Amino acid sequence: MSHTWFWNLIQNDFKTGNIDFEGCMRLLEKMQIPFDEDHLKHIFKKTLDKHTGDIISMDDFKAIYRALVHRPEFEELFKAYSTDGKILPDGQLLKFLIKEQFQTEANETTALEIIMKYEPIDEVRTKRMMSFEGFIRYMNSEECSIFKSQHRSIYQDMNHPLCDYFISSSHNTYLIADQLMGPSHLWGYTSALLKGCRCLEIDCWDGNNNEPIVYHGHTLTSKISFRSVIRVIDKYAFMSSAYPLVLSLENHCSPKQQEVMAECLKSILGDKLLTSPIGGEVDMTRLPSPEALKFKVLIKNKKVGTLEQTLLRMEDEYHGETQELSETDSESEGSEETITLQTPRTPSKRRGERKSSLLPQKKTKVRKTKIALALSDLVIYTKSQKFVSFDHSLQHQQCFENNSIGERYARKLLRASARDFISHTTRFITRIYPKGTRMRSSNYNPQEFWNVGCQMVALNFQTPGTQMELQDGKFLDNGGCGYVLKPEFLRDRNTTFTPRNVGGYSKPMSLSIRLISGHQLPPSSMSKTNKADPMVQIEIYGVPEDQTRKKSSVIKSNALCPKWNETFSFNIQVPELAMIRFCVEDEVSLSSNEFLGQYTLPVTSLNTGYRKIPLISKDGIKLESASLFAHVWYY
Numbered sequence: 001m002s003h004t005w006f007w008n009l010i011q012n013d014f015k016t017g018n019i020d021f022e023g024c025m026r027l028l029e030k031m032q033i034p035f036d037e038d039h040l041k042h043i044f045k046k047t048l049d050k051h052t053g054d055i056i057s058m059d060d061f062k063a064i065y066r067a068l069v070h071r072p073e074f075e076e077l078f079k080a081y082s083t084d085g086k087i088l089p090d091g092q093l094l095k096f097l098i099k100e101q102f103q104t105e106a107n108e109t110t111a112l113e114i115i116m117k118y119e120p121i122d123e124v125r126t127k128r129m130m131s132f133e134g135f136i137r138y139m140n141s142e143e144c145s146i147f148k149s150q151h152r153s154i155y156q157d158m159n160h161p162l163c164d165y166f167i168s169s170s171h172n173t174y175l176i177a178d179q180l181m182g183p184s185h186l187w188g189y190t191s192a193l194l195k196g197c198r199c200l201e202i203d204c205w206d207g208n209n210n211e212p213i214v215y216h217g218h219t220l221t222s223k224i225s226f227r228s229v230i231r232v233i234d235k236y237a238f239m240s241s242a243y244p245l246v247l248s249l250e251n252h253c254s255p256k257q258q259e260v261m262a263e264c265l266k267s268i269l270g271d272k273l274l275t276s277p278i279g280g281e282v283d284m285t286r287l288p289s290p291e292a293l294k295f296k297v298l299i300k301n302k303k304v305g306t307l308e309q310t311l312l313r314m315e316d317e318y319h320g321e322t323q324e325l326s327e328t329d330s331e332s333e334g335s336e337e338t339i340t341l342q343t344p345r346t347p348s349k350r351r352g353e354r355k356s357s358l359l360p361q362k363k364t365k366v367r368k369t370k371i372a373l374a375l376s377d378l379v380i381y382t383k384s385q386k387f388v389s390f391d392h393s394l395q396h397q398q399c400f401e402n403n404s405i406g407e408r409y410a411r412k413l414l415r416a417s418a419r420d421f422i423s424h425t426t427r428f429i430t431r432i433y434p435k436g437t438r439m440r441s442s443n444y445n446p447q448e449f450w451n452v453g454c455q456m457v458a459l460n461f462q463t464p465g466t467q468m469e470l471q472d473g474k475f476l477d478n479g480g481c482g483y484v485l486k487p488e489f490l491r492d493r494n495t496t497f498t499p500r501n502v503g504g505y506s507k508p509m510s511l512s513i514r515l516i517s518g519h520q521l522p523p524s525s526m527s528k529t530n531k532a533d534p535m536v537q538i539e540i541y542g543v544p545e546d547q548t549r550k551k552s553s554v555i556k557s558n559a560l561c562p563k564w565n566e567t568f569s570f571n572i573q574v575p576e577l578a579m580i581r582f583c584v585e586d587e588v589s590l591s592s593n594e595f596l597g598q599y600t601l602p603v604t605s606l607n608t609g610y611r612k613i614p615l616i617s618k619d620g621i622k623l624e625s626a627s628l629f630a631h632v633w634y635y
Contacts, residue, residue: 002086002131005121010061018055024064033069034625036520038530039560043067069136071561073517073629077610078135088130090115101144101609102633114138139612146611146632147476147601154479158243161287162381163399163429164491166450167246168475168482169199171433171458172441174214174224179439181220186232192461193236196475198482199246199300199431199456202229204253204261212257212264226261230268237272237297241481244274244293246382246456248404248431249301251375255322258372265299265378272297274380276314282307287381287399287429290483300382300402302371307400310377321373382429390420393428402429402456406436407444410454418452418498425453426493433458443467447541450474451499451577453490464618466581470541472620473579473600487576499543502574509575509603513538514567514631515552521559521615521626522596524586532559532586534596536628538568540603542578554587559596578603582613582628597623608632 013019013027021044028035046067047060056064077100079085081092088096090111097106097114112128118141119125119134130138143149170192174184192200204226207213212226237245253261265273274296278288284307303310304323385401387393390413393403405413410432414421424430432449434442441460445467449457459471477484489497489505497505515536524532536552548570555562572578581600585593597615613628 001121001123002133005133006062006065007058010058014058014061018057019061020055024056024061027061028065028068031065033065034520035068036522036530036625038523039520039625040064040068042530042560068520070132071136071517071519071629073563074136074139075132077139078132082132086131087124088135090128090130093130101607103609114143139610140627144607144610144612146599146607146613146630148605148607151477151602151605152479154481156478156483156485158291158483159289160485160491161289161399162244162293163287163425163427163455164486165290165455165483166457166474166486167199167429167455168195168197168471169248169431169456169458170197170461171201172203172216172460173197173200174202174229175216175221175441175460176462178441179216179219179221179436182441183222184215184224185222186224186228188462189229189232190236193233193245194240195461195472196240196480196482197461198241198243199248199458200233201248201250201433201458202226203250204257206253206257210257210260212253212261217252227264227268230264233297234268234272237269238295241483242294243290243481243483244296244298246298246300248382248384248456248458249299251301251371255370255372258375262372262374262378265297269297273378274298275378276311277307277380280311282311284398284400293381298380298382299375299378301375301379301384302369303376303379303383304371304373305376307380310380313373313377322370323373323376325369325371390417390424393424397428399427402431404431404433406434407432407449408435410449414448414452418500419496421452422490422495422497423493425455426491426495429456430454431456431458434460445541446470446474447577447579448499451543453486455486464620468620469581469598469600469616470579472616473581474602477602477605487574489576499577500545502543502545506573507575509572509634511570511572511603511606511634512567512632513570515564516610516629516631517564518555518559518562518584518628519626521562521584522617522623523559524588524594524596526586526588526594527559530559531557532596533557533588534559534562534584535587535593536564537581537583537585538570539581539583540570540572540578541581542572542603543574546572546574546578559586572603575603580606582615584615584628597626599628606632606634608634 043064047056047064081096082088094111097103115130118137119130121131124131173188173192175182176185176188202214203216204212205217213223214226214229215221215223278292302325304325381400383401385403387403387405432454434444441463443459443463446457475482489495518534521534523530533554533556535554537549539549540546550568552564552566579600580603583598584596586596588594595618599613599615610631613630615623615626617623
């Protein structure tokens with residue numbers, strides 16, 4: 001049957017005679033078979049070696065198709081459950097789902113649905129059976145991905161207060177390159193929003209003709225208009241997620257241009273802009289939930305006075321009114337670290353500074369800022385509040401006041417008292433941002449701040465690397481909506497959990513991964529054909545005790561179908577915080593490797609059984625034809 005099906009499928013393409021390489025590619029595309037051009041070229045040439053010319057017959061195409069699609073590791077599984085090696089009846093498919101894929105809730109309907117969806121041969125499908133062709137299509141489908149299909153949609157409770165979630169956050173969103181001289185571009189906002197980012201940063205400065213501009217102040221980065229940024233945000237705000245979007249304003253504008261900003265926000269965002277508390281009620285004890293704030297844009301900025309005063313002013317016309325805000329600036333943490341193009345300080349002066357920054361805040365200077373009431377009153381649940389100390393916050397801070405802390409100072413606080421840090425993040429939204437010396441827009445490891453419950457761990461989205469891979473992997477969870485519910489021990493105000501002392505909060509997981517094979521891995525950049533010497537690193541990120549890395553052996557000169565069959569075991573103490581990263585590299589020499597692809601996901605989103613691991617390029621693009629194949633098991 002599969003023989004007849006195959007000929008019927010391809011015979012039209014051979015009506016005018018044999019086909020060349022282009023025709024071969026077109027035919028595979030028509031059959032919806034993903035392929036890497038380098039690998040296909042290699043298989044095509046191998047087929048041509050058997051005869052002269054550069055065209056192939058139907059029999060040749062069948063051989064190419066089999067070399068690309070009929071994987072021995074799939075065949076082995078199929079034959080283990082097939083009654084005759086050719087057909088898999090629905091009952092046998094059900095056995096496979098329960099025994100091998102650990103789908104204990106699967107029943108006859110599940111098996112039948114899979115057959116109906118993936119079996120391409122009509123006669124086989126009507127008999128409620130599956131051919132090897134159908135089995136291949138099922139094994140290559142999203143259903144057999146290592147990422148749990150339930151986690152592809154929103155499955156978490158979205159009715160907790162905002163501070164109970166990790167929130168996908170971007171730093172200096174307008175920059176698409178470095179922090180000093182690179183371009184500011186609207187694409188920064190578009191791409192972050194399409195990735196599900198829920199907290200964007202906008203640096204606002206006075207521009208010409210009373211029009212505020214966005215750029216990295218005191219640097220040579222280019223400038224874009226504030227108005228155009230808000231228009232782009234209005235267009236893409238809820239394209240990837242319905243949950244609230246926070247605009248974190250770093251506001252350097254004069255009161256006059258702050259009024260223009262307020263007018264822009266109101267006129268462009270319209271009803272999307274949150275301008276009053278939900279239901280008109282001011283609840284001083286608890287933040288509203290993402291569910292209650294669906295399709296709303298929140299402004300994060302400094303605010304004068306209280307929410308009650310804002311509500312009283314709502315009916316008034318107060319054009320041109322400003323108020324002065326006094327705040328202390330401590331040496332250990334300035335406002336967002338703005339780099340300026342200046343001559344370096346003398347070494348002795350720098351040494352003295354470093355010394356003083358390690359001491360508790362001693363020198364403080366009072367800074368006075370003028371804020372236009374029109375802008376201030378748009379701040380409802382996300383008021384930017386200077387961080388003084390954990391103790392000060394506990395005594396004075398309100399639930400709708402949030403802190404932004406630079407990574408360097410945050411790391412110091414984390415080392416000094418992780419327990420106080422966690423107690424703080426159970427109550428208040430805390431945003432972490434990269435230190436000012438990261439001029440090339442490099443990123444810090446977000447994991448250490450997620451470990452203490454920081455909600456907004458802001459990264460430079462434009463910079464690829466392990467840090468952004470962890471960010472993308474974490475927010476694949478919960479339907480990619482940009483909000484992931486924190487574990488219970490990071491939401492409970494009486495928690496005693498700390499990353500270095502997990503105590504009774506440990507729910508140990510024993511994880512076993514048998515890395516079986518790879519398929520159509522990207523060839524090495526050094527290879528003139530389709531070759532690479534691939535090896536796989538499996539890394540766990542999480543609390544310090546869980547951090548580990550294991551390496552496979554190197555398979556020489558085979559990127560098309562390398563086989564490892566190696567098992568790796570991990571004991572994970574806090575799976576709720578752990579991330580797992582599969583990284584494929586080409587061994588260039590004993591001391592250097594070339595990155596080929598990776599996939600990162602939360603440990604709690606791992607599927608059990610025989611699973612396909614998709615691969616993503618350095619730039620975050622899915623490599624359609626490349627994957628790893630593994631067996632996953634845990635208890």
